[in-house]
Amino acid sequence: MSALHFHFEIDGMDFSSAGDASVAVKKKLRQLGFPSDVIRRCSIAMYEGEINMVIHADGGTADVMVYPDKVVMVLEDHGPGIPDVELAMKEGYSTSTEQIRNMGFGAGMGLPNMKRYTDSLEIETQVGVGTKLTMVVSV
Amino acid sequence: MTVQEMAERLSLKTVCLCEPEREIEGGYTGDLLSWVMGNAQSGDVWITIMSNNNVVAVAVLVDVACVILSEDVTLDPGVQELAEKKGINIFSTAESSFSIGAKVAALL
């Protein structure tokens, strides 16, 4: 099945434009007429992933494929990787610094939110190589 | 009740009012953005002391009715312009998050 494909480059540590990709995806999905709960779930999950790449991985790329029955979001970075995925998935677990916490991040709720708002979340990660997240939201 | 009516009733200062007729449906208080994204609902009044541009992104994504900056917090430079561009309603107040939250709750 053919899909609409959107590609974004996400800069590391650039909080001035962090979230732009997610907000753009939200707008596209709205234009395409998706139900509002699908739009909300996709855009929040993507924002959490986008922010994680900015904070933890010095940026990366986001690819969003939109099908009539699902939205697939692939976020890939060449950051430090996640040594213990099970631990990272725990609510409240965060390695964020004081500076990051002062900006409102670092609650350790990003990955749990991504899991909660998507129908599938797949994490491929290798320490020293990077992280690839694949999220699917069914319509 | 619309955000404009609420702002008048609670004597809030207007920071930017893009959609005065937006209905308020609920409320959420919090500063940790992932908690807000996990728990706030579309149409909520979001009370926070956060002042950076991520507030605008989260307000857009959650689709809150408006943001109230409590404790006399002012937005970081450039954030108001961003909020105007994205069509977000923002008010401010000298009251604490607790006290303004109670007043919003009483209006709902």
Ligand SMILES: Nc1ncnc2c1ncn2[C@@H]1O[C@H](COP(=O)(O)OP(=O)(O)OP(=O)(O)O)[C@@H](O)[C@H]1O
């Ligand atoms: N792309 C990534 N690269 C490397 N480490 C990551 C990445 N994403 C998440 N992590 C690690 O997993 C932890 C948990 O991530 P999660 O998004 O749940 O919380 P957080 O980003 O620390 O805080 P919050 O998302 O609530 O603002 C992070 O603190 C970080 O150590």
Ligand SMILES: [Mg+2]
């Ligand atoms: Mg996070």
